Amino acid sequence: MVSGLLFLGCCVAVVFWTTTTLDAGWFQLQKLELPVGLRAILLAVLLPCGLLLLARRVIFPLVRRLRDSDIALLVERRFPQFQDRLITSVESSHRISDEGPLVKPMLERSVREADALAGDVAADDVFDTSHLKRLGLMSGGLMLSVACVGIVSPQSLTRWWSAFVRCDEIYHQRTTDLVLHAVSQPSDRRLAFQTIDQRLTYRHPRGADLELEMIVPDGGPQTGQMWVVPDRVRIDVIRVDGSRSRTYVSASSARTFRFVVTRLQEPVQIELLAGDYRTRVPYQIVVVNPPGIDAVELRCTYPEYTGWNQLRERTLTMTGSEVQLPVGTSFELVATSSKPLQAVRIVSDHFELSGDRDSSQLLLRDEQTSANSDNGPLLSRDGRMITTRMMIVPPVATTTDPAKPIETTTVSTDNSCLQIPFSANLRFFLHDDDDVMSASPETLSVQGIPDAPPLVVAQMNGVGNAVTRLARIPVSGRIRDDYGLQSAGFEFLVDDESTWRPRPFRRVPTTHATDFDLQRSDDEPFEIFDLQPLELSEGQTLTLSVVASDDNQMLTPAVTRSEPLLFRIVSNEEVLSLLYTREISLRNRFEEVIAQLEQIRNDLQFQTDVARRVDAAGAAASLEDRASLNTSATRSGNNVRRQTNELNSIVEGFEQIVQQLENNAIPPQQQAEEMRATIVRPLQNVSGEMMATADRAVSAFRVAALDAQPTETLVIRSSEKVSDVIASLKLILDSVRDMAEFHELLKEGKAIEDKLEQLMQNMKDLQKRELLQKLKGI
Secondary structure (H helix, E strand, O other), X not given: OHHHHHHHHHHHHHHHHHHHHHHHHHHHHHOOOOOHHHHHHHHHHHHHHHHHHHHHHHHHHHHOOOOHHHHHHHHHHHOHHHOOHHHHHHHHOOOOOOOOOOHHHHHHHHHHHHHHHHHOOOHHHHOOOHHHHHHHHHHHHHHHHHHHHHHHOHHHHHHHHHHHOOOOOOOOOOOOOOEEEEEEOOOOEXXXXXXXXXXXXXXXXXXXXXXXXXXXXXXXXXXXXXXXXOOEEEEEEEOOOOOEEEEEEEEOOOOEEEEEXXXXXXXXXXXXXXXXXXXXXXXXXXXXXXXXXXXXXEEEEOOHHHOHHHHOOOEEEOOOOEEEEEOOOEEEEEEEEOOOEEEEEEEOOOEXXXXXXXXXEEEEOOOOOOEOXXXXXXXXXXXXXXXXXXXXXXXXOOOOOOOOOOOOOOOOOOOOEEEEOOEEEEEEEEEEOOOOEOOOOEEEEEEEEOOOOOEEEEEEOOOOOEEOOOOEEEEEEEEEOOOOEEEEEEEEEEOOOOOOEEEEOOOOOOOXXXXXXXXXXXXXXXXXXXXHHHOOOOOOEEEEEEEEEEOOOOOOOOEEEOOOEEEEEOOHHHHHHHHHHHHHHHHHHHHHHHHHHXXXXXXXXXXXXXXXXXXXXXXXXXXXXXXXXXXXXHHHHHHHHHHHHHHHHHHHHHXXXXXXHHHOOOOOHHHHHHHHHHHHHHHHHHHHHHHHHHHHHHHHHHHHHHOOOOOHHHHHHHHHHHHHHHHHHHHHHHHHHHHHHHHHHHHHHHHHHHHHHHHHHHHHHHHHHHHHHHHHHO
């Protein structure tokens, strides 16, 4: 039993030192505890072996008893001199047989001889204790070493017990500790790693920089001790393919280390080693897509007066980052996110709306933004839908006059509608269920389209700035408005009046018309302003304007007035004088056109002989002749087109003279019609038909000359067509000169009439003076 106990003690001490050495070596190399599985296997193997040794070497010898006969046999084997006397004595000790007269004396004699021999035998000669002594020394030494370790370093025994008996996961007391956080953007948020599937995990947005912060915490492993700050930290980045990159970082501050992986695109694992600290299980970095907005939909309700609710699509799907809506439009913003969100913030320069799946909160940043929010959820229950209602309000009207109050705009809205300025940039900051926040916000620019005032363009036709008192002023133009007109008409001032007087159109715009052309009828694309009802006198002035107002119900209807048209009331003779001056200018231009056409004709006639020589010579024609034909054809064609344009301008000038004669009601009325019949219409025929025919003939000549084709016939034809035009224009010119003579006679008659009126006035003044002198004499 004693040897069993000693042997068992030796085994325990050997196991202790072996496992302790193994653990110390492993920790020195890896800065980690032995794997729990390995220690559990060792415990599972060593514990049964120990129990077996205890049973066989201690307990079993303790409970087993040797018989006297066995001991006697053992002694007789060791000492042969007993010659079976000892075993005979032991067996006969119980009783002496009486079977014969010699048996008993013989047994008694054997007992006496055995006793005599036993007196000479020592116990040490029977039992060999040298092995037991050696085992005791060995066991004592080993147990003493363990006891010394327990006295000098009690935590070593505790650590061994925790490691190999309790199989604790952590049993080494370290002097260095690190706390790892991920620094997430925006706002440098420090996020702790979360336990997912029994691993510390951080979800990182794809493509963003991974910034890790390692901090040596305050305090220490025990009371009165402080954690040791390492000189540097070793960081191993383990990628999906098993490759590993190693980096050493130094402290960025007293107890802080920072490490950055730029633009991380794939999941990685992070291992840390600093001093005697090492991560047992690598930190896991899972790369996820950052939150974004896949689609934005606006369900609009436009102001009723715009008519857009019936004319336009009310549900708008955004394809860009900007939307323009009429001021006063209320809309429900529905944005679909790319992944479930836990919170969202909608930020503008005037407000900040934040919320989650249960509630929302509104923060106003100025006094111009007002809202009535019911604090309902901003996100749907699944976190994929952002929903809010907004209304675009017009700008607040201000004034620089301190005597006038500031006018504000009142907009009716329901309790769940947020009123936003007419120009708002909405920035969406998303926070998803992976605790990832969007680093750059999604932006939606909502631009309110103010109800612009009507656009009015008007111009006078067929009259000049000098008109007679019976004139009828044609006014053409167009009126446009973005949402619809309310009214339109004339307004005018006479002389120095300050209040505009209205006069309606003959044809007024329809209700909510957005585009209106001034016209009396389908055949008369203009409106007429008649001066006769005003009974104006010569020398007075008239200011005429076209005015239009819209149906703006958000503020007040806007009124727009066209550029004023200024007129001076003159006599018929003065109008005729002005027209005569203009007619002389047109006649000079007319004569210049004829002169230019004669030059073209003469040039073509000269080129007839050249064309004849070239056609006769064929391919042998001189280069000078061909170049002359080409130059003449090109020059003639260009000049014909220039004169056509000039002639069209002259036609317009004569037509305006005719219209002014008609609109100013200058007698005789047949004068205007005669001028149209003898001058305007013939000129229109020449410029529209004959000049086009001449241009085509000259163009055919130019093409043939450039292609080296026969040109004689074409030159002759071109000359004939130009001659026909000249002949027709000269006939019209005679009519123009006749009309000029008539106007000169009228002018001379007007001069005579003015002279007679002056003479009559002088005669009256003379008679007055003579009468006054006679009265003085009386």
